[in-house]
Amino acid sequence: MNRMDAFLTRLDADAALIHRPENIRYLSGYAGEGCLFISRGVHAILTDFRYIEQAGRQAPDWRVERTTAERKASGIARALAEEIGAKSMRVETDYLTHDDFLQLSEALTGVALRSMECIPEKLRQIKDAGEIACIREASRIASQAFINILPRLHAGMTEIDAKIELEFEMLRLGSEGPAFDTIAAAGVNGSLPHAVPSKHVIAEGELLTLDFGATYNGYLSDITRTVAFGRVSPELRAIYETVRDAQRLALEAIGPGKRCCDVDRVAREYIDARYPGAFGHSLGHGVGLFIHEQPRVSANDATELLPGHVVTVEPGVYIPGVGGCRIEDTVIITSDGFINAMHAPKQLIEL
Numbered sequence: 001m002n003r004m005d006a007f008l009t010r011l012d013a014d015a016a017l018i019h020r021p022e023n024i025r026y027l028s029g030y031a032g033e034g035c036l037f038i039s040r041g042v043h044a045i046l047t048d049f050r051y052i053e054q055a056g057r058q059a060p061d062w063r064v065e066r067t068t069a070e071r072k073a074s075g076i077a078r079a080l081a082e083e084i085g086a087k088s089m090r091v092e093t094d095y096l097t098h099d100d101f102l103q104l105s106e107a108l109t110g111v112a113l114r115s116m117e118c119i120p121e122k123l124r125q126i127k128d129a130g131e132i133a134c135i136r137e138a139s140r141i142a143s144q145a146f147i148n149i150l151p152r153l154h155a156g157m158t159e160i161d162a163k164i165e166l167e168f169e170m171l172r173l174g175s176e177g178p179a180f181d182t183i184a185a186a187g188v189n190g191s192l193p194h195a196v197p198s199k200h201v202i203a204e205g206e207l208l209t210l211d212f213g214a215t216y217n218g219y220l221s222d223i224t225r226t227v228a229f230g231r232v233s234p235e236l237r238a239i240y241e242t243v244r245d246a247q248r249l250a251l252e253a254i255g256p257g258k259r260c261c262d263v264d265r266v267a268r269e270y271i272d273a274r275y276p277g278a279f280g281h282s283l284g285h286g287v288g289l290f291i292h293e294q295p296r297v298s299a300n301d302a303t304e305l306l307p308g309h310v311v312t313v314e315p316g317v318y319i320p321g322v323g324g325c326r327i328e329d330t331v332i333i334t335s336d337g338f339i340n341a342m343h344a345p346k347q348l349i350e351l
């Protein structure tokens with residue numbers, strides 16, 4: 001069954017409006033701004049002058065409706081709803097602003113607006129062969145970029161310098177852009193899981209955590225590596241080895257038929273026994289057209305992993321005033337195990 005048939009089968013409404021960019025791209029192939037109107041008989045892209053030609057190229061089978069200042073998307077949606085006699089419509093109430101929703105409600109009087117209930121996101125969890133090929137290429141680019149910049153990392157450079165090296169290298173290797181805001185956190189900044197790269201000058205004896213990803217055909221990858229500048233203290237080395245062992249144990253536990261919460265627990269119990277409370281985020285998340293997708297590899301998500309799921313495995317230890325470490329791979333669940341899409345090394349590298 002193709003994506004659109006799968007979507008319509010689950011829709012349980014006369015029509016749908018799609019606004020979330022990843023869902024627009026997934027269902028239509030169109031990667032510009034605007035929204036989709038979908039019913040059994042009508043597949044339409046609603047967008048403005050800037051994207052009319054692009055929509056025709058990327059989604060040749062779709063009807064394209066041009067929006068203007070006078071002809072708003074909400075008015076076109078009403079006209080299309082009348083054309084098909086729609087009585088019910090699903091919209092992305094988890095994405096639209098309150099004002100967007102009020103505008104749609106006013107335009108679509110007589111049509112019952114209901115939550116999308118993440119129907120596209122649920123379909124997007126299981127990747128097909130083409131999507132997996134894109135994620136593998138985005139992963140290959142990110143891994144190779146890390147390997148390529150290692151000789152250029154040195155004490156005396158800033159976190160921002162490290163970020164520039166990584167993003168430049170990924171672009172040169174074919175990335176369409178960073179998958180998300182690159183994290184580069186050295187020394188005591190390493191205890192901030194989502195540190196923003198700063199002018200902090202990296203010194204000998206510090207760990208540097210790099211969390212980054214590439215984009216290929218719109219699909220993302222996500223990798224974290226932590227490297228040492230010169231010789232680090234036994235305390236930091238022990239933190240690194242704990243995270244690396246926790247990540248290896250989690251990878252040994254992951255595979256088809258395994259529940260996300262059980263994989264999370266393996267890494268969490270190992271770290272909590274050594275550094276209680278120092279691993280405060282979930283073990284991982286789905287990756288695809290968006291960087292944080294379903295399922296969550298967390299204590300709260302009992303999803304059973306299936307072939308085609310793509311998730312990260314990223315334990316970490318964060319100790320304020322001391323520093324931190326995270327190690328992350330993007331993995332693809334297969335029928336008999338998983339493929340680790342990342343080939344960058346994981347032993348402690350002392351630059």
Ligand SMILES: [Mn+2]
Nearest residue numbers: 222312314328
């Ligand atoms: Mn991640």
